[in-house]
Amino acid sequence: MKICFIQHEPYVSLGYFRTWVKDHHYDLQIVDCHTQKPSPQLANDADMLVVLGGPQNPHTTLSECPYFDAAAERATIKAFIAQQRMVVGVCLGAQLIGETLGIPYEHSPEKEYGAIPVHLTNEGHRDSLLQNFQDGALLGEWHNDMMGTNSHTPVLAASAGCPRQIVRYGSLVYGLQCHMELTPHDYEILLEKMGTIINCHQQYHYVQSAKHIRQIDCQPMNLNLANFLDLLVKRYQS
Template sequence: MSKSLGPDLRLALVATDEESTQRLQTRLNTGTTWVSRLLQHAVYRLLSDPQVHELTACVEADKAVIGICLGAQLVGESLGAAWAPSPDTEIGSFPVTLTAAGREHPFPTGFGDSFDTGHWHNDMPGLTDDATVLATSAGCPRRIVAYSRYVYGFQCHMEFTPDCIEALIEQDEKELAALADRPYVQQPDQLRANDCTEMNTKLMTFLDRLAADYAAR
């Protein structure tokens, strides 16, 4: 299995005191940063799927494409840029900040220098030589990436809705509790209190401008 998609199989014998053994066991516990073999198989199927090949063809043909979360990483991978772990786990609603390039870009015009978006990730998309970072956050330096005029990676979730958030909480509630001490991880009550309306509106504005610009080529 590729190490970039999770742990490979290794065997080690460790002789140590009981306290160190417990600390080592804690480090080896599975969690949101651990990738199971099931997910490795899922990614293999995705990369072998004709639809993913179609995505690659669209990117290479400079069609209009926006990849969100894993989709952003796959867009980067299709262009030869390997994804990377993000400096911090981010789960919840936190501000992103437009870079100088982002403030000059026509699609997020009027969004303000900083605005809240949804987050639920540990990783970030790779950068090609031609890629431009349009937005960053406190925990991730690659929040919105422009790979070309019409190809983007969103390592954020401006499409979040209350129903979507509730489904994610149901799936990851134990992991959220385990990450309660992380600076950019909100707990269920905080997640449910977030208002997605403004980020949804900004996403639709971005998409409308992208579509209009693409149609006017």
């Protein structure tokens, strides 16, 4: 089993994804957008594509960010879907899945930074990949936007600040606006690199202070991610 990651920034890391890959002895491939362009050819020998987050948005142009090629990423996502591979998008990655399917991303009603309670929708309770999901668990958040959806892409989980936390785009294709992969180290790096808004946390309902963020217990959200990924692989193999 080979898991391929598209990484947009070195400080937006694989987090717990790396631990999960290592624990299962899967092969790991990382496409660093700073040095390598994503390609549809990746779908020829990888079983899963994970598109990570980043400070860009799906409409960021090459002139604005020369190493972020949204068109190449959409083509890569499309190839994985066409070959019936697993595709998981996180934050920006989830928004790119929607854009690939012709569903535009949107701005989230609220900014969310820290860890926010996320609850399953009725459709989420019926999705077998979320059967072990800890409903109402605090999940990592670090976003201003949210993925697009339509009548064919059910929302499986939502928070008070963002109505689209988990979306099913296909039986093997899921978008995660939340960051269940975050570890304490990842939070520390995000605070260092992208934590300016944290200084204004009192202006926002769902932006937490640096002190609060440093006290987040990441193990429950990491377990939710592991359970989801294990069931996704089981579905793929069947």
